[in-house]
Amino acid sequence: MLKNNNDKKNNTNTNEIISIEQQKFLQSVKREKYFIRTVQILIFIFFITLWEFSARFKLIDTFLTSSPGAIYKLIVKFVEDGSLFKHLYASSVETFAGFLAGTITGILVAILLWWFEKLDRILDPYLVILNSLPKTALAPIIILWAGMGFTGIVVTAASISVVVTIMTLSTGFKSVENDKIILLKTFGANKFQILKSVVIPSNFPNIMSVIKVNIGLAWIGVIVGEFLVSKEGIGYLILYGSQTFKLDLVMMGVFVLAVIAAIMYFFAAWLEKKVIKY
Amino acid sequence: MEYICEVKNISKRFHTINNETKAIEDISFKIEKGEIVSIVGPSGCGKSTILSILAGLEKPSGGEVLLNTQSIGFMFQKDQLYEWRNIFKNCMLGLEIQHKDTEENKDKVIQMLTKYGLYNFRNHYPSQLSGGMRQRAALVRTLAIEPDLLLLDEPFSALDYQTRLAVGNEVGEILRREKMTAIMVTHDIPEAVSISDRVIIFTERPAKIKKEYIINFEELCKDRTPMNCRNTQAFGDYFRQIWGDLDYVEK
Numbered sequence: 001m002l003k004n005n006n007d008k009k010n011n012t013n014t015n016e017i018i019s020i021e022q023q024k025f026l027q028s029v030k031r032e033k034y035f036i037r038t039v040q041i042l043i044f045i046f047f048i049t050l051w052e053f054s055a056r057f058k059l060i061d062t063f064l065t066s067s068p069g070a071i072y073k074l075i076v077k078f079v080e081d082g083s084l085f086k087h088l089y090a091s092s093v094e095t096f097a098g099f100l101a102g103t104i105t106g107i108l109v110a111i112l113l114w115w116f117e118k119l120d121r122i123l124d125p126y127l128v129i130l131n132s133l134p135k136t137a138l139a140p141i142i143i144l145w146a147g148m149g150f151t152g153i154v155v156t157a158a159s160i161s162v163v164v165t166i167m168t169l170s171t172g173f174k175s176v177e178n179d180k181i182i183l184l185k186t187f188g189a190n191k192f193q194i195l196k197s198v199v200i201p202s203n204f205p206n207i208m209s210v211i212k213v214n215i216g217l218a219w220i221g222v223i224v225g226e227f228l229v230s231k232e233g234i235g236y237l238i239l240y241g242s243q244t245f246k247l248d249l250v251m252m253g254v255f256v257l258a259v260i261a262a263i264m265y266f267f268a269a270w271l272e273k274k275v276i277k278y
Numbered sequence: 279m280e281y282i283c284e285v286k287n288i289s290k291r292f293h294t295i296n297n298e299t300k301a302i303e304d305i306s307f308k309i310e311k312g313e314i315v316s317i318v319g320p321s322g323c324g325k326s327t328i329l330s331i332l333a334g335l336e337k338p339s340g341g342e343v344l345l346n347t348q349s350i351g352f353m354f355q356k357d358q359l360y361e362w363r364n365i366f367k368n369c370m371l372g373l374e375i376q377h378k379d380t381e382e383n384k385d386k387v388i389q390m391l392t393k394y395g396l397y398n399f400r401n402h403y404p405s406q407l408s409g410g411m412r413q414r415a416a417l418v419r420t421l422a423i424e425p426d427l428l429l430l431d432e433p434f435s436a437l438d439y440q441t442r443l444a445v446g447n448e449v450g451e452i453l454r455r456e457k458m459t460a461i462m463v464t465h466d467i468p469e470a471v472s473i474s475d476r477v478i479i480f481t482e483r484p485a486k487i488k489k490e491y492i493i494n495f496e497e498l499c500k501d502r503t504p505m506n507c508r509n510t511q512a513f514g515d516y517f518r519q520i521w522g523d524l525d526y527v528e529k
Contacts, residue, residue, distance in 0.1 A: 177358075179354055179356065179358050180358055180360070182335060182352075182354075183352065183354065183358045183371075184371075184375060185335055186333050186335070186350065186351070186352035187371070187372040187375040187376060187423065188375065188376060189375045193375055197360075197371070197374070197375065198360065201360065201362045201363075202360070202362065204362060276362075277403070278361050278362050278403040278404075278405060
């Protein structure tokens with residue numbers, strides 16, 4: 001009942017005239033928010049300016065560090081001739097395909113391991129070892145097996161996220177509060193209903209965090225794959241740039257990756273808010 | 279007399295690698311239709327095991343259970359509301375599982391929510407409700423499948439004292455008004471005496487029936503609510519007797 005009263009109080013408060021202290025409090029909260037945002041932007045501007053000035057006054061060797069101005073010019077050039085989008089598109093498609101393949105396979109295997117508990121116990125040591133193995137070490141083999149191109153890169157991207165997805169979700173599935181399952185059993189639920197009505201929905205937060213991690217892992221796989229084989233993509237640009245000592249190109253690739261990472265982060269956060277309302 | 283449930287010489291053993299535990303030994307009782315029975319006993323004596331056996335969640339090692347029921351409702355210590363479902367959907371859970379989520383039953387759940395003061399909270403999530411309201415929502419979820427036997431496993435012990443009295447009182451009245459048959463396991467003697475028609479006392483593990491009390495508040499007649507019971511002379515007498523039977527020794 002207590003919580004209920006509090007809710008009511010909050011509701012009436014917004015309708016009533018807000019007291020001066022409350023106004024002051026709200027203002028100070030707002031001011032702090034603006035302050036933090038301003039400092040964040042200033043750090044970025046400061047860093048970029050420092051980099052540009054050091055380059056112009058030859059304090060650093062632009063052959064090794066490039067400069068914001070040069071990167072900007074290169075981006076403009078790449079945007080104008082459309083090649084930036086070509087590379088971006090190639091990498092994005094590979095990442096998306098790898099992410100989907102890894103995540104869906106991971107979820108399905110985790111469900112299988114929950115369903116057949118003995119299988120889970122049998123496979124446990126293999127999963128633990130596979131998980132601690134650096135998957136990028138397998139990339140050359142995977143690419144040889146799956147193909148020197150799109151498929152190979154996608155499989156590499158998927159393989160990096162699949163084991164950790166299985167491990168995280170199968171732990172999550174197993175740690176559902178037992179009484180929540182017993183409750184369903186008292187209603188006469190079968191195993192599929194238990195999976196559908198409690199095991200999966202109670203793991204929504206876990207699934208969301210797996211998705212967030214897997215987007216990043218898929219990018220790692222794609223970049224590694226593109227380093228090894230490929231004629232296009234951001235990874236290809238970076239590798240090509242470094243081999244021909246065009247640091248502007250390398251830096252541009254990294255910059256584009258940072259922008260994409262930021263966009264994906266906000267997208268994942270938005271998705272999480274949409275899916276998890278409680 | 280029509281019996282809803284008859285337990286005959288039930289025993290239960292639990293096995294682990296290191297040992298075998300006798301939880302229950304030779305317990306027999308009958309529950310009449312419309313009767314509210316409490317099982318009281320020392321903690322860890324196997325009271326909850328009896329409910330699990332009645333609900334069909336566990337098999338007894340010996341003896342048999344005769345049930346004359348269509349469906350059984352189970353209430354837990356914690357409300358076990360699913361935090362990702364709103365209150366209405368939580369209350370529909372049992373009906374959904376049993377494929378009875380018809381429009382008619384949806385209306386019925388809405389009516390029950392209204393009756394128990396939860397209508398305005400039907401679209402809220404459990405985390406937005408107080409402990410007492412959550413336990414009431416759990417009761418609606420249990421009653422929605424129209425059980426003819428209700429099993430309550432220390433249903434109020436996770437609530438704070440005042441809420442516990444209030445919700446206990448409320449649930450006790452509802453059980454009596456709806457003429458429910460119920461078996462409640464508790465270690466709270468006043469709760470058992472105030473709510474039930476009969477109190478069965480279990481011994482230490484392995485649990486056997488030590489004694490049985492018919493709880494009768496003649497002076498209250500029709501006005502028997504758990505709260506009123508607590509104010510009578512007889513209430514204190516029952517309490518003292520049962521407390522004596524439990525023979526509490528601090529270990």
